[in-house]
Amino acid sequence: MNREQEPPRGHEANNAELSAEEQKTFTPDEQSRALQLRERVRRELAREAIEQPQECPDELWGILASDALMTQEWMFKNFEQERSEWERAGKADVFDSENKWLYENVVDQSEHLRKMVAFLYGSVETEEPFSYKDLDDLFSVIDARYKESRPTIADKLRHEVSSLFEQQDPRVHLGSQSLRRGLNTGKIGHLEKNGILRGEEATLLKDTVQFAEVEAYGEQDMIDTLQFVAKNTELAVGLLSKRVGLSSAIVHDCFTLVLSEIEAEYGNTSKDDDASKKSWLKKVGQWFIGNEVSQAIPLPEKVQSVLEHDGAKWAHRIASLLAASKQKDIDSRYFKGELYKEEEIRNAIIDFMRNDEGDDFSLDQAEEYLERVVNLSQFDRASSDDLGQLRTQPEQQPTTVWGRMKRAVRRGVKTAVIEIDGSLEEGESAYLTSPRMLRDAKGGTKLDLFVDAVEQLEHYPGDKRNPAFVESAQAVERIRQQLAHEYDTLIKQKEAHTKEQEGAKQKSQNGGVDTADTKATSGAEWFSVETMMEPFAIAGEKILGFAGDQVKKFVDRIKETRQERERLRNLPIIRAARARGRVSAKVSPPLKISL
Amino acid sequence: MDQQKDSGIQEFIDGVCHDIGIDVLPADQQEALRQIITQDLNAFVGERVFFSLSTDKRSELEKIIRDGGQDQLDEFFASATVDLSAILQQSFELFSMKWRQEAADMIASVS
Numbered sequence: 232m233n234r235e236q237e238p239p240r241g242h243e244a245n246n247a248e249l250s251a252e253e254q255k256t257f258t259p260d261e262q263s264r265a266l267q268l269r270e271r272v273r274r275e276l277a278r279e280a281i282e283q284p285q286e287c288p289d290e291l292w293g294i295l296a297s298d299a300l301m302t303q304e305w306m307f308k309n310f311e312q313e314r315s316e317w318e319r320a321g322k323a324d325v326f327d328s329e330n331k332w333l334y335e336n337v338v339d340q341s342e343h344l345r346k347m348v349a350f351l352y353g354s355v356e357t358e359e360p361f362s363y364k365d366l367d368d369l370f371s372v373i374d375a376r377y378k379e380s381r382p383t384i385a386d387k388l389r390h391e392v393s394s395l396f397e398q399q400d401p402r403v404h405l406g407s408q409s410l411r412r413g414l415n416t417g418k419i420g421h422l423e424k425n426g427i428l429r430g431e432e433a434t435l436l437k438d439t440v441q442f443a444e445v446e447a448y449g450e451q452d453m454i455d456t457l458q459f460v461a462k463n464t465e466l467a468v469g470l471l472s473k474r475v476g477l478s479s480a481i482v483h484d485c486f487t488l489v490l491s492e493i494e495a496e497y498g499n500t501s502k503d504d505d506a507s508k509k510s511w512l513k514k515v516g517q518w519f520i521g522n523e524v525s526q527a528i529p530l531p532e533k534v535q536s537v538l539e540h541d542g543a544k545w546a547h548r549i550a551s552l553l554a555a556s557k558q559k560d561i562d563s564r565y566f567k568g569e570l571y572k573e574e575e576i577r578n579a580i581i582d583f584m585r586n587d588e589g590d591d592f593s594l595d596q597a598e599e600y601l602e603r604v605v606n607l608s609q610f611d612r613a614s615s616d617d618l619g620q621l622r623t624q625p626e627q628q629p630t631t632v633w634g635r636m637k638r639a640v641r642r643g644v645k646t647a648v649i650e651i652d653g654s655l656e657e658g659e660s661a662y663l664t665s666p667r668m669l670r671d672a673k674g675g676t677k678l679d680l681f682v683d684a685v686e687q688l689e690h691y692p693g694d695k696r697n698p699a700f701v702e703s704a705q706a707v708e709r710i711r712q713q714l715a716h717e718y719d720t721l722i723k724q725k726e727a728h729t730k731e732q733e734g735a736k737q738k739s740q741n742g743g744v745d746t747a748d749t750k751a752t753s754g755a756e757w758f759s760v761e762t763m764m765e766p767f768a769i770a771g772e773k774i775l776g777f778a779g780d781q782v783k784k785f786v787d788r789i790k791e792t793r794q795e796r797e798r799l800r801n802l803p804i805i806r807a808a809r810a811r812g813r814v815s816a817k818v819s820p821p822l823k824i825s826l
Numbered sequence: 827m828d829q830q831k832d833s834g835i836q837e838f839i840d841g842v843c844h845d846i847g848i849d850v851l852p853a854d855q856q857e858a859l860r861q862i863i864t865q866d867l868n869a870f871v872g873e874r875v876f877f878s879l880s881t882d883k884r885s886e887l888e889k890i891i892r893d894g895g896q897d898q899l900d901e902f903f904a905s906a907t908v909d910l911s912a913i914l915q916q917s918f919e920l921f922s923m924k925w926r927q928e929a930a931d932m933i934a935s936v937s
Contacts, residue, residue, distance in 0.1 A: 768865055770891045771872025774910075775835055777899040781911045785918050786834035790841070 838918060839864055842925050867921055874917050878908045 317323050775782060842863055843849075848856050876884055883906055890898045903910050 768869040768872055770876060770887065771868035771870065773891050773899065774875055775868065775871055775914075777896055777903070778910060778914055779834065781914055782838070782918075783834035785915055786838045786841070790837070 835864075835867070839867065842867075842922055845922065846925055863925065866925075870921050870924075871914065871917050874913055875908070875910065878913055879906060 317325065839860060843856070843860055848859055851859065876887065879887060883902075887902060890902055
C-alpha cells in the first residue's frame with residue numbers, strides 16, 4: 232500500500248453516503264472521488280473546529296469525534312492486516328518505510344481526538360491528562376451513539392485510550408502499536424538530557440523504542456539526533472509543534488524544507504566535505520532543538536521566511552503543492568521571494584487552473600482545487616494573537632476562504648428552503664443559518680459537495696462559459712434539489728410527530744387504546760428528528776425537575792463561588808485601592824459594557 | 827415549570843441572567859429573555875441526557891416523559907448506566923459558558 236493507493240480514510244467505500252441519484256449517475260470513479268472530496272471537507276471541518284473551538288457547536292464535536300473514531304477503526308483494521316502480510320513475506324521494514332505517512336496520520340488523528348476529549352470536558356488546554364472518569368463519561372456517550380452501527384469502535388478506542396492514559400502521552404497512545412514500529416531508532420536520551428523532551432516524554436519514548444548508546448554530546452550526536460528526527464517525522468513534528476508553538480502544518484513544512492535542503496545541499500556533493508556538512512547540520516539541529524535557540528542562531532533563509540512571513544507561508548504552501556505538480560516555475564519564483572502577496576498566490580492558482588487544466592475542469596480539478604483552497608485557509612488564519620483579537624472582535628474578522636465558504640453554505644441552504652417552502656416563519660430564519668442547521672444538513676448526504684460547489688461558484692473567475700462554472704452550477708442545482716427533498720422529508724416527519732402527539736392525546740382520552748398512528752411513530756422515532764427541539768425541552772424540564780436535589784447542589788456551589796468572589800472584591804485592601812481609583816468599583820457584565 | 831421552582835433551576839437561571847447583564851434590559855425584555863434561557867436550558871439538558879442513552883433506553887425515556895411520572899423517572903435513572911449527576915453538572919457549566927458566549931457575540935454584533 233502506498234500513497235497512491237490511499238483509500239478514503241474512515242469512509243472506505245461507504246456508498247451509503249452517496250444518494251441514490253449519485254449512485255445511479257456517477258461512474259464508480261466519480262463516486263469514489265465524491266466520497267473522498269466529502270471526506271476532505273469533513274477533515275477540514277474537524278481541523279477548523281479544533282483550531283477555533285469556541286466557534287464549534289457542541290453537536291459538531293460529536294460528529295467529528297465519530298469521524299475520528301471511524302478513521303481510527305479503519306486504520307487499525309487495515310493497517311494491521313496489511314502489515315502482517317508483509318511481515319509474513321519478510322518485508323515488514325519495506326512496508327513500514329513506505330507507510331510512514333500512515334503513522335503520521337495516526338498521530339494526527341490521535342491529536343484530534345485528544346483535543347476533542349479536552350474540549351468536550353470543558354478545557355481547551357490539552358496539556359493535562361484526563362481522568363479515567365472523564366474518559367468513561369466520553370465513552371458512555373460514544374457507546375450510546377455509535378454502538379449500533381459500529382459496535383467495535385468504542386471498545387477498541389476504550390482499550391487504546393486506556394493505554395494512552397497509562398503512558399501519559401496522547402500523541403502516541405492511539406497509534407501506539409503502529410508507532411512503536413516506526414520509532415525503532417533514535418537517541419531519546421539526547422533529547423531529554425538537553426531539555427528537549429520532558430522527563431515523562433522521554434520515559435514514554437523509552438518504553439516504545441530501542442535506544443542506541445548515548446555518547447557525549449557533540450556534532451555526531453547532533454547528526455544522530457537529526458537522523459532520528461528524519462526517521463521519525465511524525466514525532467518530531469508533534470514535539471516541535473508543541474515546543475515552538477507553531478501549527479503542526481507549518482512545522483511540518485519547515486521540517487520538510489530543511490530536510491530537502493540538506494539533501495539538495497549535501498546529498499549529491501562530494502563526500503569529503505564532511506566538516507561543512509556537519510557544521511550546517513549542527514546549525515539546523517540547534518534550531519530544531521531549542522525554541523530559544525532559534526532567536527540566536529540565524530536560520531536558513533528559507534526557513535526564516537516560512538516562519539516569519541505570512542506571505543511566505545502562503546507561498547510555501549502553494550509552492551509545495553505546485554512543486555508536487557511539477558510546476559517548477561512557480562516553485563522557483565517562491566524561492567526567489569517573489570510570491571509574497573496573498574493576491575499573487577491566488578492569481579497563481581487561478582492561472583495554474585486556467586492555463587493548465589481550466590479547459591477540462593472536472594472532479595479531478597475540483598479535488599485539486601479544494602486541496603489548494605483548504606490549504607490556503609490554513610494560512611488564512613493569523614497568529615494566535617490575531618486569533619485572540621478575532622474572538623473578541625469577531626466583526627473585524629477578515630473574510631477568509633473558510634468563512635466565505637461557511638457563509639455561502641448557510642445562504643445556500645436558506646435560499647433552498649425558501650424556494651421550496653415559501654417565506655420563513657419567525658425563528659426559522661435564524662435556525663436555517665445556524666450551526667445546528669449545518670449539522671442537520673450534514674446528516675443528509677449532500678452538504679459536503681454543496682460546500683465544495685458553492686465555494687467553486689464563489690471563487691472561480693466569472694466566465695460563465697467556462698466548463699468549470701457550468702459544472703459547478705449544475706452541481707449546486709443537483710444539491711439544492713437534494714436538500715429540497717431532505718427538507719421535505721423533515722417537514723413530513725414533523726407532521727407525523729404532531730399527528731402522533733394528537734394521537735397520544737386521543738389515546739389517553741380513549742382509555743389507553745393504541746391507534747395506528749401512535750403505533751407508527753412510537754418509540755425512539757419521537758426523538759429521531761434532531762431538528763425538533765421540543766421533545767428535548769420537555770424531557771429536559773422533567774429531568775431537571777426530577778433531579779432537583781442534584782441541581783440544587785450545583786447551584787449552591789455556583790452561588791458559593793460567586794459569594795467568594797464578592798467577598799474578595801470587598802476586602803479592605805481592595806476597597807482602599809478602589810477609593811484611590813486603582814480598581815474599578817464593579818466588574819461590568821458584558822451587556823453593560825456595550826451600553 | 828412549577829416543578830422546577832424549588833429545585834434551584836430558577837436560581838441557576840438567575841445566575842446566568844446576571845452573568846450576561848440582563849438587568850440593563852427593560853423589564854418585559856428581561857422576562858422574555860429569561861423564558862428563552864429557561865427553555866434553552868431544558869432543551870440543552872434534555873438533548874445531552876438523551877444522547878447519553880442507548881437506543882433502547884431512549885425509547886424508554888421517551889415513553890416515561892410522555893406518559894410516566896416521577897417514580898418511573900426515578901426507576902429509570904436508577905437502572906440506566908449513565909451518571910445523571912455528572913451530565914447535569916457538565917451541562918450546567920457548559921450552558922453558562924454558552925450563554926456568556928452568546929452575550930459576547932450579541933454585543934460584538936451590535937457594537
